[in-house]
Amino acid sequence: QSQIVDERADLVILRLPSGQQHQLSSLERLGFPHVVADTLVHYASDLSKQSDPVRNEGIILEQVGEETLPFLGDLIREIFPGYTNHYNSNPVLPLDDVLEGYVEWAQSYATGDDTVAYLVKDGDEVLGFATCRFDDEAEASEGVLYGVRPSAAGRGVYTDIIRLTRDVS
Numbered sequence: 001q002s003q004i005v006d007e008r009a010d011l012v013i014l015r016l017p018s019g020q021q022h023q024l025s026s027l028e029r030l031g032f033p034h035v036v037a038d039t040l041v042h043y044a045s046d047l048s049k050q051s052d053p054v055r056n057e058g059i060i061l062e063q064v065g066e067e068t069l070p071f072l073g074d075l076i077r078e079i080f081p082g083y084t085n086h087y088n089s090n091p092v093l094p095l096d097d098v099l100e101g102y103v104e105w106a107q108s109y110a111t112g113d114d115t116v117a118y119l120v121k122d123g124d125e126v127l128g129f130a131t132c133r134f135d136d137e138a139e140a141s142e143g144v145l146y147g148v149r150p151s152a153a154g155r156g157v158y159t160d161i162i163r164l165t166r167d168v169s
Contacts, residue, residue, distance in 0.1 A: 001026055011092055015040060038086035042142075054163050055156035056122060061130065061164050064110040064117040072110065072117060073103040075129050079147035106131050106145055120148075120161055127152040130161050132168075141165070 004012055004027075012032075016023060018039065027034050064072050080102055087098045109131035110117035120128040128148035134141045143165050148157045 001030060004032070005030065011090075035090055037089040052163060054160040056127075056160050059120055059122045059127060059157070059160055059164065061118040061168065062121050064107075064119055064129075068119060069107055069110055071126075072107055072119070072129060075119075075126065075149070076103045076106050076147065079128070079149060102145070109133075109144065115144075118165070120157065120164070125152075127155075127157050128161060130165050132165050141168075 003009075014027075014034075021036070024034055024036070062068075077099060080099055083099075083102075085098070087093050087101065088095060106117060106129065109115040112133075114135065115131065115133050118130045118132075119126050120130060126149070128146065130143065131145045132141055132143055143162060146158060146161050146165075148161070
């Protein structure tokens, strides 16, 4: 609470464990209106016990580099126009900026120290993308944001992306 006040925050995106939602009343006492906009779900899997093969045998992950970074942005714009999410629920965020926020977020994964962004390809055809975060100390990885082009939808590509990123962790 003091950090919000001390830094004179205009906007705070706060994630609380679902069992701690009662703490939101503290924000009301400070005069901060709030919007409960989503629930973030994490699941864990023991990768040593996972062996399902990809459905689309030819697909690969290609790490996004400086030369393909703009293409990743175009891909996000193609995959997520009109995607409704918790940012759309926030009345202080301009709706026109939400999609560009996703572009910025995904592109930041290509340049981070413990993050990576991939193009998902079948030959020369780009089917989608994946962003992941790695924690070497915990020997863990997290699939953060994935997307499949509308032209590749319904072919099992999303599930294949999960399997492919699982195998690079």
